[in-house]
Amino acid sequence: MTRKAKLRKDPWPRVHTGPLTWWRDHRRVAGETVHFVSARLGASLLVWLLVGIALALPAGLFLLQINLAGMTTAWEGRPGLSVYFDLGLAEAEITAAAEALGSRSEISSVKITTQAEALQEFQTYSSLANALDLLAENPLPASLRATLRDGASLMDLELVAEFAGRRAGVSEVVMEKTWLQRVTDITRVVSRLGLMLGVLFGLAAVLVTATSVRLAIEARLEELRVLKLVGATDRQIRRPYLYFGAFYGLGGGMIAAMLISLCLVIIETPLTHLLGSYGQNLEMSGFDPKFLAVLLVVGGILGIAGALLAARQRLADLEIN
Amino acid sequence: MGHIEFHQVTKRFDNGHEALKDISVEFDEGSMTFLTGHSGAGKSTFLKLLMCLDQPSRGQILVNGVNVTQISPRRLAYYRQNLGAVYQDHHLLAHRTVFDNVALPLRVSGMREKDIVRRVRAALSRVGLLPKEQLFPGHLSTGEQQRVGIARAVVPRPKILLADEPTGNLDPELSQDIMHLFEQFKQVGTTVIIASHDHDLIESMNSRIIELGNGSIVGDRIDGHV
Ligand SMILES: Nc1ncnc2c1ncn2[C@@H]1O[C@H](COP(=O)(O)OP(=O)(O)O)[C@@H](O)[C@H]1O
Ligand SMILES: [Mg+2]
Numbered sequence: 449m450t451r452k453a454k455l456r457k458d459p460w461p462r463v464h465t466g467p468l469t470w471w472r473d474h475r476r477v478a479g480e481t482v483h484f485v486s487a488r489l490g491a492s493l494l495v496w497l498l499v500g501i502a503l504a505l506p507a508g509l510f511l512l513q514i515n516l517a518g519m520t521t522a523w524e525g526r527p528g529l530s531v532y533f534d535l536g537l538a539e540a541e542i543t544a545a546a547e548a549l550g551s552r553s554e555i556s557s558v559k560i561t562t563q564a565e566a567l568q569e570f571q572t573y574s575s576l577a578n579a580l581d582l583l584a585e586n587p588l589p590a591s592l593r594a595t596l597r598d599g600a601s602l603m604d605l606e607l608v609a610e611f612a613g614r615r616a617g618v619s620e621v622v623m624e625k626t627w628l629q630r631v632t633d634i635t636r637v638v639s640r641l642g643l644m645l646g647v648l649f650g651l652a653a654v655l656v657t658a659t660s661v662r663l664a665i666e667a668r669l670e671e672l673r674v675l676k677l678v679g680a681t682d683r684q685i686r687r688p689y690l691y692f693g694a695f696y697g698l699g700g701g702m703i704a705a706m707l708i709s710l711c712l713v714i715i716e717t718p719l720t721h722l723l724g725s726y727g728q729n730l731e732m733s734g735f736d737p738k739f740l741a742v743l744l745v746v747g748g749i750l751g752i753a754g755a756l757l758a759a760r761q762r763l764a765d766l767e768i769n
Numbered sequence: 770m771g772h773i774e775f776h777q778v779t780k781r782f783d784n785g786h787e788a789l790k791d792i793s794v795e796f797d798e799g800s801m802t803f804l805t806g807h808s809g810a811g812k813s814t815f816l817k818l819l820m821c822l823d824q825p826s827r828g829q830i831l832v833n834g835v836n837v838t839q840i841s842p843r844r845l846a847y848y849r850q851n852l853g854a855v856y857q858d859h860h861l862l863a864h865r866t867v868f869d870n871v872a873l874p875l876r877v878s879g880m881r882e883k884d885i886v887r888r889v890r891a892a893l894s895r896v897g898l899l900p901k902e903q904l905f906p907g908h909l910s911t912g913e914q915q916r917v918g919i920a921r922a923v924v925p926r927p928k929i930l931l932a933d934e935p936t937g938n939l940d941p942e943l944s945q946d947i948m949h950l951f952e953q954f955k956q957v958g959t960t961v962i963i964a965s966h967d968h969d970l971i972e973s974m975n976s977r978i979i980e981l982g983n984g985s986i987v988g989d990r991i992d993g994h995v
Contacts, residue, residue, distance in 0.1 A: 469879030476876060674860050677820075678874040678921070679850030682842050 473684060481691040484664065491660070495696045498656045500703025502649040503747055507739075508708050509642030514734045516635040528595040529605065531612045532620040535563070535589055541617050542590055549594050549612060554604040556597035563590045589619065602629065650750055657696045657754030658761075661689050665762045672766055685766070686759045690752055697751020701744040708735065771798035771833070771928045771960035773819065778828035780814050780984075788814040790984040792828070796962065801955040803971045804964040806981035812964035813857060815981065816933050819962070820854050821845055832929070850878055853927030853959075855935045859918040861906040867893065867917050868902040874925045892920040895950060897943075911938040919947060923954065930954050930961045936970065944970055 485492045531549070533542055542560060550558040561569070566588035594612075596605060605623055613621045665672070672685055712735060773796040780789040788811045796802055804812045817823045818830060821837055829836045837848060861870050871892055875885045893899045896916040906914050915938050922930060930951060936944035948963075948970060955961045965971055971978055980988035 468881075472879050472881070671862055671864075674862055674873065675877065676846075677849065677854065677856075677860055678877055679846050679848075679852070680877045681846040684846075684877060 473687065477688045477691055480688055481695060484688070485692070485695060492696070492699070495656060495660045496699035496703050499653045499696055499700025499747065499751065500707060502653040502656065503700055503704035503743065503750075504707040504711075506642050506646035506649050507704055507743055508711060509638055509645060511708065511734045511739070513635055513638045513642055516631060516638060528593060528624055529609050529612065530591055530593050530622045530624075531618055532589045532591045532622070534617050534619050535587075537590065537617045542592065545612070545615050545618070546592050548615070549592070549608070552608060552611070554596055554600050554608050555594050557595045558592055559595075560592045561590060563588055566590065650746075653697070653700060653747070653750045654754040654757065657693050657700075657751045658758040659754075660696060661692050661755045661758035662762055664692055665689060665758060669766070672763070676766060682763065686756075686763060689755045689759050689763075693751040693753070693755025693758075694748045695751070697747040697749065697754070698744055699747075700751065701747025704747065705740050705743055771958065772796070773929070773960060773962075774829075774831040775815075776829040776831065778818065778825045778830060780811075780818060780823070781826040788984050789818070789825070792984075792986060794979065794986060794989070796960055798960055799955060799958040800977065801952060801961040801974070802963070802977040802979060803974070804962060804979050804981060805966055805968070805971060806987070808966070810981040811984045812966075812981055813933050814984075816854075816931050816962065816964055819931060820852065821848065850874070850925065851928045853922035853925060853930040855915075855918050855922045855932035857933040857937070859906075859914050861914060861917055861921075863906055866903050866905060867898060867909070870906065870917055871920045871924055874921060878925065888924055889920075892924040895923075896920045896947070912940070912943070915939060916943075916947070919950070923950065926957075926959075927954075928959060930959050932961075932963045934964055934966075936965065936967060941970070945973070948974055 531545065533545070539562070542562075546558045546560050549555055563586050567586050570588060594608065596608070609621045609623045612618060675685055775792050775794045778789055778792045779787065781787045792815070804815060806812055814823070818825050818838075819832075821840075824838055830838050832848070837845075840848065862873070865873075868889055871889045872885050875888060880888075890899060890902070893902055896919055898913060898916055898920065901909065901913065906917060909917065915935065919932070919935055922932065932951070935951075936947055939947065944967065951961050951963065952974070977991045978988070979986060
């Protein structure tokens with residue numbers, strides 16, 4: 449059956465349909481939403497704040513997680529190992545060991561610290577420097593530091609350490625595994641925590657908007673009945689509330705973005721200090737336009753979900769008598 | 770679009786009271802009918818079933834051959850867009866102006882604002898309320914509120930026009946005028962059903978008169994003929 453034939457057979461055609469009908473209704477509803485919300489600015493701001501806080505926590509943890517993950521590779525003291533040589537080992541032996549290590553594919557760079565350099569470094573940094581002057585001989589061993597290439601695993605680190613340990617003249621191999629492992633573990637915990645909090649707080653955001661939207665519905669129940677009497681479809685009746693939901697959610701997303709950037713400003717100084725003490729100049733990454741867009745979209749979606757929930761609960765049994 | 774048939778319709782309320790008992794009756798398209806009868810006879814119940822505000826306990830209500838007691842919510846909305854209804858308690862929105870109240874069905878159907886203004890003004894001037902279009906219903910007399918309700922019912926040019934005691938609060942002259950308004954709709958093919966117990970008014974209209982008594986049809990005559 450063609451569309452026209454169908455329409456002819458329909459005993460109650462939809463009155464005045466047209467391509468612009470839908471658009472006009474949305475425009476009308478958007479206008480009403482702005483009016484409704486601006487008339488209750490205080491309450492709306494409160495909802496924004498609640499949704500914003502609910503979004504800010506998991507979003508902040510997400511940022512933290514990507515930055516921790518970034519640290520494991522971006523740290524100057526990237527995973528690697530230090531090899532300490534026997535005292536008085538010939539320079540040629542040390543260079544040979546460095547070349548052997550440097551030729552391995554897991555290693556990106558090797559840096560030798562001779563006994564003399566070690567002593568100099570110690571004297572620069574330590575207050576015990578003068579104590580060393582009392583000793584006739586330099587007690588500090590020569591060492592080399594090998595840095596793993598990007599993306600090397602703990603397994604690679606262990607293989608290289610074993611290789612280095614087998615060499616003659618090597619007294620000790622120290623893997624910087626614990627640090628790497630710790631960061632990896634922390635990242636994992638933070639990401640799990642973020643996921644869980646994300647679900648919980650996302651749910652909270654949905655419930656907050658659902659409650660506010662339900663209140664908005666209750667406030668206009670009489671009007672909704674009349675709308676239904678004059679032939680508004682359920683979609684039309686629901687539409688303003690979806691707008692509310694989206695509006696609350698987007699506002700919440702904005703508040704969340706503000707909270708996070710505020711938080712970043714506050715922790716910036718101590719964080720730079722912390723990273724600086726590792727000779728590190730790490731930028732907080734991830735707080736970019738894309739992140740903000742995702743935050744807003746997620747906020748909007750959660751808000752609409754809350755509105756749908758409220759509409760389901762409250763509009764389904766809208767009885768008119 | 771506008772043929773109505775009640776087929777063995779019974780309405781029994783939860784308390785066991787039967788407000789309509791096995792009613793079977795037909796209304797032709799473009800006809801005008803008065804429902805009369807004593808208070809509590811079942812007139813409002815009859816109209817409410819036809820407006821789908823309530824479900825019959827038994828029987829079918831066919832509009833153009835479709836049983837409106839069993840249609841989907843969406844089709845029900847479209848059905849109501851084609852239905853003009855005047856309610857006994859008006860159902861006006863207290864926080865909207867007279868103009869906005871009358872404009873409501875047109876806005877719901879997505880009409881252009883320009884056309885809305887034209888048609889709402891025409892309807893309001895027809896019921897004599899154009900000067901009060903910016904007032905709120907609370908500032909109007911009961912009779913004026915009723916006329917707002919009437920304007921809202923006729924403004925979409927419905928195929929079916931139902932009115933429950935539309936002249937209950939109007940003086941005789943205005944009542945007569947409203948009846949002529951309804952008659953104009955009948956003349957363009959609208960099926961009109963009016964519940965009223967104003968005998969003088971009804972008799973003056975030369976239309977079909979169905980009399981209800983305790984939920985049954987006790988009289989059905991046109992222009993004085995049984
Ligand atoms: N919701 C209801 N529950 C129980 N009885 C009702 C209800 N609505 C109406 N009635 C009864 O049904 C009968 C018909 O009512 P109604 O149709 O309003 O009469 P009319 O409009 O002719 O005065 C009355 O006796 C009334 O008390
Ligand atoms: Mg009644």
